[in-house]
Amino acid sequence: MSAGVLSVRVLRVGESVSLRVRRRPVVVGFVLVAVALGLSVYSLGTGEFSIPPGTVVSALLGGSDPASAFIVRDLRLPRVLCAIFVGVALGLSGAVFQSLTRNPLGSPDIVGFPQGASVGALIVITMLSGSGLAVSLGAMCGGALTALAVYLLSFKRGGTSGYRLILIGIAISFLLVSVTDFLLARARIEDAQEATRWLLGSLNGRNWDDVRPLAISLLVFLPLAIPAGRALRALELGDDAAHALGLRVERSRLALIALAVGLVSVTTVAVGPIGFIALTAPQIARRITGTAGLPLVCSALMGAVLVLAADLAAQRLVPDRALPVGVMSGLFGGLYLAWLLSTEWRKGRRG
C-alpha cells in the first residue's frame, strides 16, 4: 500500500499489478453487506411463525431442527434471495443508466423499460391468455423492444445524447402507459386481476425455481460490470473527452445500454416491475460514498438493501395483508423523486 498524489490507496503487486482502493466506498460496501445480512436474518426469522436469529443462522448453515430448516430454507430463503438478487441487478442497472445519461433521472424506470415490459406482459395475459413463462417472455420482449426503440429514436448524427434518451424515453413511457390502460380496460375481469397483480411487482410465493435463473443471469452479467465501470469513468467526462481518451464511444454506449437493459429484464421476468429502486439506489450510494460519479458496487448493494427493506415493510406494515413490494418501493421512490426534483434541480445545474 502506498499513498501518493492520489487521494486513494494503491495496492501494488510488482510493477504489473496496481489496484486503486478508496477507503470510504470499501467501508460503505462492508456496512451495506452487513445491513443486508441483518435484514435477511430478520426477514427469515419473522412472519407467521417466529424463529430466533440464532436458529435462523444455524438453519442456514445446515444444523437445526427440521421444522425450522424447512421454514427458513425452503419457504423464506428463496424470497430473500430473490429480493437480494433483484436489488443488486436494479441498483447496478440504475447506476449504469444514470452514468450513461449523466442524469439522475436516467433510470430504466423513467426511460420506458418497465412500461414496455408491462405492455408485453399484458398483451400475453389479456390477448393470448398466456401465463407463467409466456408472460415473462412477453415482458422481456416488450422491455427490450422499448429500449431499442428509445435508443434508435434518440440516435442522431452518429451519436445519442443523454438528454435526448431521457426525453424520448419519457414520451414513449406515456404512450405505453395509455396502451396499458387500454389493454386493462378491454380485458376480462379475471385477466385484469391477474395482470394487475403482475404489474405491481411482487416477491410473494417465490421458490427455488425463481431463484435459479436469477442467480445464473447475475453470474453472467455481474463480471461485465468491471469493464463497464472503466468505460463509464471515461464517458462521464463527455463524449468528446471519452473519445480523446481512446474509448469507442458509441460502441461502448450500446454495450452499456445492453448491460443495463439485460439486468432489468432479468428482474422483470423474475418478479415483475419493481419501481424506483434503479432510480434511488445509485444516488443514495453516491451520497454515502462521496465518490465522483456513481459507485457501481455500492449501488448494487444499496439496491439489495432497499429491496429487502421495501419487501419487509410491504409484508409487515399492514397486518394480515402482505402488500406487493412494488407498492412499497413506489411509495419510497416517489417521495425520493419529489425530493430529488425539488432540491437537486433547484440548483439550476445542467441536470
Place this chain on the structure above:
Amino acid sequence: MAKGTTRMSTAPLRAESVTLAYDARVVAEGLSVDIPEGGFTAIVGPNACGKSTLLRALVRMLKPRAGSVLLDGVEISSLPTKQVARRLGLLPQSSIAPDGITVVDLVARGRHPYQRLLRQWSREDERAVEEAMAATHIQELAPRLVDELSGGQRQRVWIAMALAQETPLLLLDEPITFLDIAHQVEIMDLCAKLHREGRTLVAVLHDLNHACRYATHLIAMRDGAVVAEGPPAEIVSAELVERVFGLKCLVVACPASGAPMVVPA
C-alpha cells in the same frame, strides 16, 4: 494557395483532400492541411467556416466522407483507438466534470489509455499526473473540488488532464472562448510554454490577435477551404483579414510582441 500536397511531408498529422459533412450538409470538400512538426498551429476563420469540423476530423471524431486523415503517415481510422490516444490528445470545447470530483482525480483520468483492468495506477501514471499538474501550476489545487474552481483554473485542470495523457500532439478546440482576457492570456501563455517544451500544438482560436501573437503557423479558413497558411508575420495582412472575415481593418505591429495585430478600421 500552394498547399504542399506534392512534396514529401514530415507532418505528423495531415488531412488529404478530405470531404467533411454532417448528414447532408457538406462543410468542406477536398480540404488538405499539414500540421507542421513541433509547431503551434492556430486554425482561424469566421463562425461556421469549418475549423472545428476540421479539428474533429483530425482527432478522428468525424470520419471524412472522402479523403484521409494521416497520423504519422498512417490512416488514422485504421489505428487502434487506444494507440491514437497515446499519440494525440484533445482538449474538447466542452467537457463535463463529474459531481464531486477532485482536481487530482480528474487529471488522473487522462491516464485512461495506459490503464488496464489490473493495472489501474502504475508509477508511470503517478509521475505523469504529477508532471501534468506541475506544468499547469495546479499542484496546490490538487485536493480541491473541480466545481469550486474559477473558469481559468478549471481550464488549466482540463489541460492538465490532456497533458497526463502524454501525447506529443495536443489539439485544443477553442481553449479560451469562455474566459475573460486575463485568463485568456494565462492559458495562451501556458500553451506557448507547452509548445516550447517540444509538443506539437493545434488550436482552433476565435481571437485573431491571440493567434498571431502565440502561433507559429496559421491556417486561415473560409467556407470550408484554406485561404492562407504560414507563419502569421508572413501571411497576415489587411487584405487577408478582409478576404477571410470580411472585415475592413488595419494590420499594425503589436507594441508588446511585434506580432501582426488586427485593428478594425
